[in-house]
Amino acid sequence: xxxxxxxxxxxxxxxxxxxxxxxxxxxxxxxxxxxxxxxxxxxxxxxxxxxxxxxxxxxxxxxxxxxxxxxxxxxxxxxxxxxxxxxxxxxxxxxxxxxxxxxxxxxxxxxxxxxxxxxxxxxxxxxxxxxxxxxxxxxxxxxxxxxxxxxxxxxxxxxxxxxxxxxxxxxxxxxxxxxxxxxxxxxxxxxxxxxxxxxxxxxxxxxxxxxxxxxxxxxxxxxxxxxxxxxxxxxxxxxxxxxxxxxxxxxxxxxxxxxxxxxxxxxxxxxxxxxxxxxxxxxxxxxxxxxxxxxxxxxxxxxxxxxxxxxxxxxxxxxxxxxxxxxxxxxxxxxxxxxxxxxxxxxxxxxxxxxxxxxxxxxxxxxxxxxxxxxxxxxxxxxxxxxxxxxxxxxxxxxxxxxxxxxxxxxxxxxxxxxxxxxxxxxxxxxxxxxxxxxxxxxxxxxxxxxxxxxxxxxxxxxxxx
Amino acid sequence: xxxxxxxxxxxxxxxxxxxxxxxxxxxxxxxxxxxxxxxxxxxxxxxxxxxxxxxxxxxxxxxxxxxxxxxxxxxxxxxxxxxxxxxxxxxxxxxxxxxxxxxxxxxxxxxxxxxxxxxxxxxxxxxxxxxxxxxxxxxxxxxxxxxxxxxxxxxxxxxxxxxxxxxxxxxxxxxxxxxxxxxxxxxxxxxxxxxxxxxxxxxxxxxxxxxxxxxxxxxxxxxxxxxxxxxxxxxxxxxxxxxxxxxxxxxxxxxxxxxxxxxxxxxxxxxxxxxxxxxxxxxxxxxxxxxxxxxxxxxxxxxxxxxxxxxxxxxxxxxxxxxxxxxxxxxxxxxxxxxxxxxxxxxxxxxxxxxxxxxxxxxxxxxxxxxxxxxxxxxxxxxxxxxxxxx
Numbered sequence: 011x012x013x014x015x016x017x018x019x020x021x022x023x024x025x026x027x028x029x030x031x032x033x034x035x036x037x038x039x040x041x042x043x044x045x046x047x048x049x050x051x052x053x054x055x056x057x058x059x060x061x062x063x064x065x066x067x068x069x070x071x072x073x074x075x076x077x078x079x080x081x082x083x084x085x086x087x088x089x090x091x092x093x094x095x096x097x098x099x100x101x102x103x104x105x106x107x108x109x110x111x112x113x114x115x116x117x118x119x120x121x122x123x124x125x126x127x128x129x130x131x132x133x134x135x136x137x138x139x140x141x142x143x144x145x146x147x148x149x150x151x152x153x154x155x156x157x158x159x160x161x162x163x164x165x166x167x168x169x170x171x172x173x174x175x176x177x178x179x180x181x182x183x184x185x186x187x188x189x190x191x192x193x194x195x196x197x198x199x200x201x202x203x204x205x206x207x208x209x210x211x212x213x214x215x216x217x218x219x220x221x222x223x224x225x226x227x228x229x230x231x232x233x234x235x236x237x238x239x240x241x242x243x244x245x246x247x248x249x250x251x252x253x254x255x256x257x258x259x260x261x262x263x264x265x266x267x268x269x270x271x272x273x274x275x276x277x278x279x280x281x282x283x284x285x286x287x288x289x290x291x292x293x294x295x296x297x298x299x300x301x302x303x304x305x306x307x308x309x310x311x312x313x314x315x316x317x318x319x320x321x322x323x324x325x326x327x328x329x330x331x332x333x334x335x336x337x338x339x340x341x342x343x344x345x346x347x348x349x350x351x352x353x354x355x356x357x358x359x360x361x362x363x364x365x366x367x368x369x370x371x372x373x374x375x376x377x378x379x380x381x382x383x384x385x386x387x388x389x390x391x392x393x394x395x396x397x398x399x400x401x402x403x404x405x406x407x408x409x410x411x412x413x414x415x416x417x418x419x420x421x422x423x424x425x426x427x428x429x430x431x432x433x434x435x436x437x438x439x440x441x442x443x444x445x446x447x448x449x450x451x452x453x454x455x456x457x458x459x460x461x462x463x464x465x466x467x468x469x470x471x472x473x474x475x476x
Numbered sequence: 477x478x479x480x481x482x483x484x485x486x487x488x489x490x491x492x493x494x495x496x497x498x499x500x501x502x503x504x505x506x507x508x509x510x511x512x513x514x515x516x517x518x519x520x521x522x523x524x525x526x527x528x529x530x531x532x533x534x535x536x537x538x539x540x541x542x543x544x545x546x547x548x549x550x551x552x553x554x555x556x557x558x559x560x561x562x563x564x565x566x567x568x569x570x571x572x573x574x575x576x577x578x579x580x581x582x583x584x585x586x587x588x589x590x591x592x593x594x595x596x597x598x599x600x601x602x603x604x605x606x607x608x609x610x611x612x613x614x615x616x617x618x619x620x621x622x623x624x625x626x627x628x629x630x631x632x633x634x635x636x637x638x639x640x641x642x643x644x645x646x647x648x649x650x651x652x653x654x655x656x657x658x659x660x661x662x663x664x665x666x667x668x669x670x671x672x673x674x675x676x677x678x679x680x681x682x683x684x685x686x687x688x689x690x691x692x693x694x695x696x697x698x699x700x701x702x703x704x705x706x707x708x709x710x711x712x713x714x715x716x717x718x719x720x721x722x723x724x725x726x727x728x729x730x731x732x733x734x735x736x737x738x739x740x741x742x743x744x745x746x747x748x749x750x751x752x753x754x755x756x757x758x759x760x761x762x763x764x765x766x767x768x769x770x771x772x773x774x775x776x777x778x779x780x781x782x783x784x785x786x787x788x789x790x791x792x793x794x795x796x797x798x799x800x801x802x803x804x805x806x807x808x809x810x811x812x813x814x815x816x817x818x819x820x821x822x823x824x825x826x827x828x829x830x831x832x833x834x835x836x837x838x839x840x841x842x843x844x845x846x847x848x849x850x851x852x853x854x855x856x857x858x859x860x861x862x863x864x865x866x867x
Contacts, residue, residue, distance in 0.1 A: 086681025
């Protein structure tokens with residue numbers, strides 16, 4: 011009996027709830043972030059990729075079988091599936107990474123971070139009893155690595171270490187086909203990390219709210235998930251995701267998730283928005299409330315799991331209760347935080363679909379801005395390479411981030427597109443020189459080290475030799 | 477749910493119709509948690525009920541469709557189909573024949589999660605009357621996959637594409653699509669429209685990548701800051717100078733010479749942009765693998781450069797052997813596995829080099845490829861003058 015019970019539990023437990031839908035919202039968020047970033051021009055200027063975001067990159071199916079096994083599950087018109095030869099644009103590879111980070115669903119367990127408790131998914135939450143009886147769903151999620159740690163975790167095959175490795179090889183590998191493959195994988199890794207960051211814009215992900223992911227979605231009793239995120243997919247799809255806000259600049263990768271200044275995306279999401287499962291509990295309106303408006307605010311604070319958001323002290327206790335959605339709690343920006351209605355002297359909180367849609371219109375551009383900034387951060391290093399009289403002079407342009415300690419690798423490309431490493435060196439006073447071989451058509455330089463903030467990076471530059 | 481008066485609110489409400497009705501509301505008690513021992517006990521008791529209902533619970537129900545069954549109906553459509561309709565030109569109201577109809581069904585799997593878990597697709601084209609019929613999807617990837625979405629895409633070069641889920645102009649929700657009897661009106665492509673946006677709109681995948689490759693150069697330029705109208709003016713100015721390889725070979729020619737009975741999607745290879753000296757034709761056999769495809773590359777330049785280009789092919793093509801059986805010079809080539817056969821020829825005085833690469837299922841022998849090359853060469857002779865001569 012125990013074995014049967016265990017089998018059923020394993021079969022029916024929801025391994026983890028997804029955040030934004032992979033091939034709609036995530037793809038759309040990542041696409042908007044990419045278009046809002048300056049990466050198109052940087053790919054052309056520093057990587058000598060004339061097509062920029064639309065540079066065709068071929069990654070042969072036989073060279074990345076695990077990745078293609080996931081891509082084979084995706085609808086081709088989603089814009090992230092390569093053609094039969096394994097070719098699609100750099101942008102599409104980035105989107106592919108943001109989609110496959112959610113596959114299999116077990117990876118999603120690593121996309122949670124509660125900045126108040128400073129932890130990810132614990133894996134100890136059970137589904138409500140009634141739901142278990144109705145549907146057989148016994149739990150949501152196992153324990154996971156907190157999202158900010160996941161992107162640097164050793165067990166993450168699409169994390170930052172893989173990204174640096176592939177990015178470096180995309181410049182120093184000998185053959186053009188090989189370099190294309192490495193650049194495609196660099197974009198897949200970057201896209202996967204963007205997925206993790208974008209999930210920090212989903213309130214339930216930052217508020218330890220697993221109840222949110224057990225709501226009915228319409229495809230039968232067992233079609234359960236986050237209504238908020240399904241709503242995002244229905245209203246915006248991939249193509250209609252609002253444009254990203256201005257790219258957000260942060261000092262380090264982790265700062266995009268959480269930081270002491272409270273400006274990480276998870277910090278802001280946690281403090282700004284309720285999720286359906288972390289709304290204030292019902293509050294009984296005391297008789298004295300009408301003469302002491304602040305009293306209600308205090309009671310609501312006590313009934314809340316998290317310190318923010320908080321309704322203002324002037325929460326109206328009367329209004330258009332005939333409205334199907336009830337009254338509205340708004341934030342300072344005027345956007346709906348929650349609905350409430352007062353029945354028999356008790357305040358009940360909820361989030362109506364209209365309220366959720368208004369929230370999405372505010373959240374998605376903000377998430378896009380963080381993702382655009384994160385992407386620019388990954389590709390922030392740039393070098394100038396000028397070849398004159400057989401000598402390549404390498405420098406860090408004033409407009410670029412200044413570099414700290416690290417090693418330079420000099421690479422030359424011949425007329426057929428073959429490259430070879432011709433030496434290594436260091437920047438001295440921000441410059442370095444290289445004697446260029448006579449048969450070189452182009453010189454590439456790769457810096458691997460840290461920036462002036464001590465954050466890891468790879469900087470790339472190139473210049474025509476003839 | 478309230479329908480607000482803004483346009484966005486109406487769109488949003490239409491989308492929401494696919495979700496179960498009711499408030500977005502979860503009753504919360506921050507203190508109350510089911511204590512594990514009691515939970516375990518009840519779970520054991522409920523196991524009997526659970527096992528009994530498993531078959532019913534496990535049945536994969538498609539999600540509600542966001543489109544109507546028919547244009548004149550309020551009945552909700554069925555994601556499984558069948559789908560039918562007619563594609564018309566917006567200006568003339570006449571049917572658009574030969575438009576690509578790409579239908580895809582998206583599946584998700586898992587309980588409480590919605591990870592993508594496969595798809596089904598159907599590719600066809602409109603008939604002479606602009607009509608299409610997509611059969612009902614009666615297949616599933618299995619493994620508990622649930623049907624979550626259906627998308628229909630219509631594409632024809634010279635027109636703005638059409639998606640059943642989104643409009644092109646504002647990327648808002650498509651509200652006109654219906655399962656049966658749909659009227660899909662294609663707008664003509666206008667120079668001021670953005671190719672970058674259009675490529676995003678159409679999406680990718682094997683069936684579409686080749687068809688849309690001609691839009692890539694302009695899309696790249698747009699992302700680099702060029703305005704679509706400027707690009708169009710430049711393209712118009714250069715149009716008279718560009719090579720056009722499609723004049724040399726059509727899908728019908730290939731079918732005649734190889735006996736192939738299926739259909740081709742014609743496009744460009746997209747390896748290099750078309751120019752005054754280079755153009756390509758890519759014929760992809762619909763619903764078949766690459767071994768049925770054919771690629772034609774055409775270079776036209778000075779006699780010296782053409783000779784050098786031919787030499788480059790001799791050096792680079794796998795298994796290249798000079799044969800000189802057509803034009804001034806020619807070669808045969810084949811991949812080591814023999815799955816792609818190649819043939820190139822040089823017409824030095826016209827500065828023309830042609831390379832044909834044909835999958836072995838389409839062109840079973842080099843003789844077939846040679847037949848295609850001969851046909852092309854006759855057209856080269858009439859199409860292009862000798863360098864220095866006047867036609």
